[in-house]
Amino acid sequence: MTSLSTNVELQGLAEEKSLKSKLRRSQRKQKFKAICLVAPLFLFVLGVFVTPICIMLFKSVDNPEVHKNWPETTAILSDWQGTELPPASFYLALSRDLRNSSENKTLSAAAKRINFERSGMRSVITRTARNLNKTPLESAEKEADKLLESHKRWGELATWQAIKRSSSPYTSLYLLNAIDLTLDNDGSIAKVSEDQAIYLNIFGRTLWISLVVTLSCLVIGYPLAYLLATAKASLANMLMIGVLLPFWTSLLVRTSAWVVLLQKNGLINDMLISMKLIDEPLVLLFNRPGVYLALIHLLLPFMILSLYSVMKSISPAYMRAAISLGARPSLAFVKVYMPQTLPGVAAGGLLCFILSIGYYITPALIGSPQDQMISYFIAYYTNQVINWGMAAALGVVLLVCCALLFAIYNRLANKHDLKMG
Amino acid sequence: MKAIRTALFSAITGGLLAAQVASAQSLTVVAFGGASQEAQRTVFFKPFSTTSGNQIVEDSYNGGLAKVKAMVDSNSVTWDVLQVEDPDLLRGCESGLFEKMDWDKLGDKGQYLESAISECGMGHIIWSNVIAYNRDTLKTGPKNWQDFWDVNKYPGKRGLRKGAKGNLEFALLADGVKPDEVYSLLETEEGVNRAFAKLDELKPYIQWWEAGAQPPEWLASGDVVMTTAYNGRITNANKEGKNFQVVWDGQLYSVDSWAVIKGSKNKDKAFDFIAYASSAKVASQYPAHIPYGVAHKEATQAIPEKIAKDLPTYPDNLKNALREDTAFWVDYQDELNERFNAWVAR
Numbered sequence: 001m002t003s004l005s006t007n008v009e010l011q012g013l014a015e016e017k018s019l020k021s022k023l024r025r026s027q028r029k030q031k032f033k034a035i036c037l038v039a040p041l042f043l044f045v046l047g048v049f050v051t052p053i054c055i056m057l058f059k060s061v062d063n064p065e066v067h068k069n070w071p072e073t074t075a076i077l078s079d080w081q082g083t084e085l086p087p088a089s090f091y092l093a094l095s096r097d098l099r100n101s102s103e104n105k106t107l108s109a110a111a112k113r114i115n116f117e118r119s120g121m122r123s124v125i126t127r128t129a130r131n132l133n134k135t136p137l138e139s140a141e142k143e144a145d146k147l148l149e150s151h152k153r154w155g156e157l158a159t160w161q162a163i164k165r166s167s168s169p170y171t172s173l174y175l176l177n178a179i180d181l182t183l184d185n186d187g188s189i190a191k192v193s194e195d196q197a198i199y200l201n202i203f204g205r206t207l208w209i210s211l212v213v214t215l216s217c218l219v220i221g222y223p224l225a226y227l228l229a230t231a232k233a234s235l236a237n238m239l240m241i242g243v244l245l246p247f248w249t250s251l252l253v254r255t256s257a258w259v260v261l262l263q264k265n266g267l268i269n270d271m272l273i274s275m276k277l278i279d280e281p282l283v284l285l286f287n288r289p290g291v292y293l294a295l296i297h298l299l300l301p302f303m304i305l306s307l308y309s310v311m312k313s314i315s316p317a318y319m320r321a322a323i324s325l326g327a328r329p330s331l332a333f334v335k336v337y338m339p340q341t342l343p344g345v346a347a348g349g350l351l352c353f354i355l356s357i358g359y360y361i362t363p364a365l366i367g368s369p370q371d372q373m374i375s376y377f378i379a380y381y382t383n384q385v386i387n388w389g390m391a392a393a394l395g396v397v398l399l400v401c402c403a404l405l406f407a408i409y410n411r412l413a414n415k416h417d418l419k420m421g
Numbered sequence: 422m423k424a425i426r427t428a429l430f431s432a433i434t435g436g437l438l439a440a441q442v443a444s445a446q447s448l449t450v451v452a453f454g455g456a457s458q459e460a461q462r463t464v465f466f467k468p469f470s471t472t473s474g475n476q477i478v479e480d481s482y483n484g485g486l487a488k489v490k491a492m493v494d495s496n497s498v499t500w501d502v503l504q505v506e507d508p509d510l511l512r513g514c515e516s517g518l519f520e521k522m523d524w525d526k527l528g529d530k531g532q533y534l535e536s537a538i539s540e541c542g543m544g545h546i547i548w549s550n551v552i553a554y555n556r557d558t559l560k561t562g563p564k565n566w567q568d569f570w571d572v573n574k575y576p577g578k579r580g581l582r583k584g585a586k587g588n589l590e591f592a593l594l595a596d597g598v599k600p601d602e603v604y605s606l607l608e609t610e611e612g613v614n615r616a617f618a619k620l621d622e623l624k625p626y627i628q629w630w631e632a633g634a635q636p637p638e639w640l641a642s643g644d645v646v647m648t649t650a651y652n653g654r655i656t657n658a659n660k661e662g663k664n665f666q667v668v669w670d671g672q673l674y675s676v677d678s679w680a681v682i683k684g685s686k687n688k689d690k691a692f693d694f695i696a697y698a699s700s701a702k703v704a705s706q707y708p709a710h711i712p713y714g715v716a717h718k719e720a721t722q723a724i725p726e727k728i729a730k731d732l733p734t735y736p737d738n739l740k741n742a743l744r745e746d747t748a749f750w751v752d753y754q755d756e757l758n759e760r761f762n763a764w765v766a767r
Contacts, residue, residue, distance in 0.1 A: 105517030123752035369765040
């Protein structure tokens with residue numbers, strides 16, 4: 001009897017096991033399918049989004065120019081305290097590195113890097129290398145003499161400190177510069193001089209412009225979105241086309257159209273003059289109001305569409321209920337309707353704000369130099385002066401700004417139970 | 422399934438092959454766009470395509486080496502021949518971004534102006550940065566840089582090229598510095614401070630341009646009352662019916678060169694093109710299309726007087742002129758641009 005029951009139990013257990021393994025197998029299959037479905041997107045995001053961002057983060061601290069191109073000097077300087085002038089052997093190492101790197105065409109990269117630490121070093125280094133190349137390599141003392149003869153700066157402690165600072169494989173220089181700080185000769189953090197400190201100001205300007213644009217979009221977009229969500233289908237369709245048409249037009253076309261409209265002899269000025277409202281053409285282009293105008297126009301659809309999607313889903317019954325319970329329509333709107341649109345406001349606001357802090361083309365075409373936002377300087381460092389470390393560092397600060405903003409939004413969203421869209 | 426795979430494979434390889442064939446036959450030449458590139462198209466690109474059978478693909482840029490560096494560093498060189506400004510040529514050559522000039526193809530160095538010959542470049546044009554104004558709106562125009570700075574006598578906006586190069590020289594000239602003292606003064610901190618202080622005076626009236634096509638547009642639309650401009654763009658706008666005036670006093674002239682980008686897949690053809698464009702017969706036709714000086718001595722002599730008087734190199738136009746100091750700008754470009762950017766953004 002017992003043996004029979006054990007038998008049955010065992011059998012049951014075996015069945016359960018095979019059932020479980022079958023289940024697991026089928027689950028595994030499902031999981032595999034799911035991974036396969038997600039894989040293209042995952043790889044895409046990894047390839048074109050995550051990797052470049054990581055590379056950018058790395059570039060902002062990467063410091064290869066001197067480290068890689070002047071190996072002997074770098075090695076010898078790593079033990080040097082930096083309190084007194086180095087011995088002749090250092091000059092020999094430097095002289096060898098100078099010769100080699102001018103041969104390999106890497107001299108200008110190293111010279112440019114050291115120039116960031118001490119201005120004027122670029123020409124000192126290239127001229128010295130030109131002089132050195134005329135003579136063969138000799139003893140340490142002779143090489144030291146040659147260097148000192150080429151430029152008196154080689155006999156200055158600050159020069160060697162600058163080389164030492166720029167020869168480490170990683171640097172905080174770019175990140176510090178991006179927030180108007182720098183490293184002193186003794187390695188402590190200090191503010192940069194008055195005539196170079198611009199980035200904090202520009203970050204502030206970027207955030208301010210974005211804030212003004214976002215709030216304006218909200219003020220203009222809210223009533224329109226409300227109308228879109230509540231109007232009759234035929235009118236709503238027409239309005240929707242009005243919102244979407246500019247949305248589908250290329251950003252560059254819309255920006256250039258603003259240039260045509262706003263310029264001194266442009267449509268707006270001509271019209272105002274012909275209507276005898278003004279005598280002299282107004283200055284509408286290359287100033288802040290022009291930038292605001294064009295940015296608001298560009299970003300308005302994002303706000304309207306976010307608001308619309310939320311407003312469309314709010315049942316008109318709530319408003320009617322509130323009014324039937326005795327609330328005035330205006331009070332009902334503020335107390336009942338508006339709180340329900342908050343997720344749309346938050347989503348639209350975040351979208352507009354984050355899009356506008358990264359804007360580049362519109363301020364570049366319509367603004368004066370005093371209206372340029374931070375992306376202009378990122379583009380400047382990438383495209384014109386080839387200082388990718390600085391471009392990456394500014395990018396990092398911008399990224400941190402975005403992340404902070406998103407964190408704040410998340411906080412608020414959790415508190416008020418808001419959801420995106 | 423297999424059929425699909427084969428079809429896909431052959432489509433991809435076919436596409437790649439076609440792309441490779443296309444790149445092997447065509448030469449990509451990059452210049453500064455606008456009127457000057459139109460002239461290049463007529464005089465160099467189209468005739469070269471017909472005579473050599475190598476199709477020329479054009480691109481344009483606003484100067485600077487970033488894109489070239491990105492191409493060379495990432496080993497994906499898609500440009501072949503590049504028109505470069507003097508300081509960029511020197512820096513690019515120092516950092517190994519350009520091929521060394523192939524003198525076997527270009528022939529005897531003696532037939533070219535000395536200032537046009539360098540390790541990595543062959544002089545293409547001699548161009549100038551000048552003051553220009555619209556005679557339709559300004560009956561008596563500025564005569565020199567002092568007038569350019571005089572906002573009481575000539576109220577209105579002024580166009581200047583965005584960047585330190587040029588503007589610091591002009592500011593010193595406006596401040597009464599003689600042309601031959603400008604660069605020695607700029608090498609000192611006081612000189613630079615003096616230039617920026619002079620620029621401060623004009624700052625509220627400046628509208629910055631970045632592309633060479635902007636100044637003539639702004640003069641025509643009345644956005645600016647006077648502007649600096651590439652001399653050729655102004656003369657060419659006049660050919661199209663505008664009434665612009667070039668002020669030669671205090672002109673800043675420089676050489677642009679052809680350079681071949683390091684690692685170009687069409688290196689030989691690139692030098693063939695440069696040799697073709699630099700030859701006396703071809704180069705001499707260029708000033709008729711846009712008034713820039715050319716590097717070939719024989720070609721320079723062959724230019725008719727009517728055209729020559731609009732060139733930066735015409736003796737009358739060289740009075741008070743300033744030759745851009747390439748070595749100075751190679752050495753100080755980074756610092757001065759940094760300071761300029763901080764100044765302009767404030």
